[in-house]
Amino acid sequence: MRSWAEQIAGLHRLGKEVVLVSSGAIAEGMQRLGWSRRPREIDELQAAAAVGQVGLAQAYESHFNAYQLRSAQILLTHADLAERERYLNARSTLLTLLRLGVVPIINENDTVITDEIKFGDNDTLGALVTNLIEAEALIILTDQRGLYTADPRQGANATFVAVAEAGDPALEVMAGGAGTHIGRGGMLTKILAAKRAAHSGACTVIASGREPDVLTRLAGGEAIGTQLIARTARMAARKQWMADHLQVRGRVVIDDGACAKLAREGKSLLPIGIVKVQGVFARGEVIVCLSPAGQEVARGLTNYSSTEARLIQRRPSSEIEAVLGYMLEPELIHRDNLVLS
Numbered sequence: 001m002r003s004w005a006e007q008i009a010g011l012h013r014l015g016k017e018v019v020l021v022s023s024g025a026i027a028e029g030m031q032r033l034g035w036s037r038r039p040r041e042i043d044e045l046q047a048a049a050a051v052g053q054v055g056l057a058q059a060y061e062s063h064f065n066a067y068q069l070r071s072a073q074i075l076l077t078h079a080d081l082a083e084r085e086r087y088l089n090a091r092s093t094l095l096t097l098l099r100l101g102v103v104p105i106i107n108e109n110d111t112v113i114t115d116e117i118k119f120g121d122n123d124t125l126g127a128l129v130t131n132l133i134e135a136e137a138l139i140i141l142t143d144q145r146g147l148y149t150a151d152p153r154q155g156a157n158a159t160f161v162a163v164a165e166a167g168d169p170a171l172e173v174m175a176g177g178a179g180t181h182i183g184r185g186g187m188l189t190k191i192l193a194a195k196r197a198a199h200s201g202a203c204t205v206i207a208s209g210r211e212p213d214v215l216t217r218l219a220g221g222e223a224i225g226t227q228l229i230a231r232t233a234r235m236a237a238r239k240q241w242m243a244d245h246l247q248v249r250g251r252v253v254i255d256d257g258a259c260a261k262l263a264r265e266g267k268s269l270l271p272i273g274i275v276k277v278q279g280v281f282a283r284g285e286v287i288v289c290l291s292p293a294g295q296e297v298a299r300g301l302t303n304y305s306s307t308e309a310r311l312i313q314r315r316p317s318s319e320i321e322a323v324l325g326y327m328l329e330p331e332l333i334h335r336d337n338l339v340l341s
């Protein structure tokens, strides 16, 4: 942990933003409770995770402090990323922490989930966070050098895979084969995490956590571990995701100035450019932006509900707080959440 904090501090100095996904809560909780055997009962595992999470956060915080960095704890569930409002909230919290130079440390919120909606392994959680913040790379550190053509613990004739394409079904066979691997962890969840991360255009590296200065060297361009390349470009992938997954809930008519800002300058949609709000929608839902002539200009995830949007339309963002009593975001739709039509 000390070495990772040191390496992440080094990456910060190079201007790189890092989010850390870390498990270890149950193991640390067992230590603190004096349990030598991992319990079978879910409630006891959850209790151990609750006790251990404090220790995990404490340990990271003190290691990062030694390098003048602040850390923050974020506990997530599947539902938090599946529901659009929570998705947007998680996204803006993470992006704000990164902007503030804080290192967010993420784990699953083991207290509130026991069933199949659990992430179950932190590889999947890492991939979802990669998509959430549109990270450039997902780095998964494990106890092997990377992916081999077969489980190196089982057979001696496994050869190392240095580079492959994320999502290639052949990789799933090497990692144990889809459907044959019940339960969590293993190389298969890492291969599937890489496939998921590639949906938003991120590349994945699977490498050994014991490799000295692994993060620093990877950031320096050194080929360590298995690289799983994403075929889709980052922005194209995001647009595809928006186009595929989201249902339109409402419309806003925007003025000519706003149309030009969106279409020609790639800017966000601010409340001041909104002429009319149509339909009923909530924060996090998809709305269409229409020109004064009624043509679709763009669509995207709204930061404000239709009720809020009606109150702040035609107003400068500096007045949002005075009108609503709070300000969620200065934009109605941030350009990262906007797809031009």
Ligand SMILES: Nc1ncnc2c1ncn2[C@@H]1O[C@H](COP(=O)(O)OP(=O)(O)O)[C@@H](O)[C@H]1O
Binding pocket: 141, 142, 143, 144, 146, 147, 148, 149, 150, 151, 152, 153, 174, 175, 176, 184, 185, 186, 187, 188
């Ligand atoms: N093709 C493969 N290449 C490398 N490791 C594999 C492969 N198939 C299965 N494994 C196993 O996956 C293990 C890593 O998964 P896991 O123990 O869940 O790691 P972590 O706890 O780091 O997430 C390796 O130690 C190895 O035994």
Ligand SMILES: N[C@@H](CCC(=O)OP(=O)(O)O)C(=O)O
Binding pocket: 022, 023, 024, 025, 026, 027, 049, 107, 108, 110, 120, 121, 122, 123, 184, 185
């Ligand atoms: N959230 C739990 C378990 C997470 C988990 O199993 O992750 P992994 O190390 O990827 O198998 C913990 O912190 O102990």
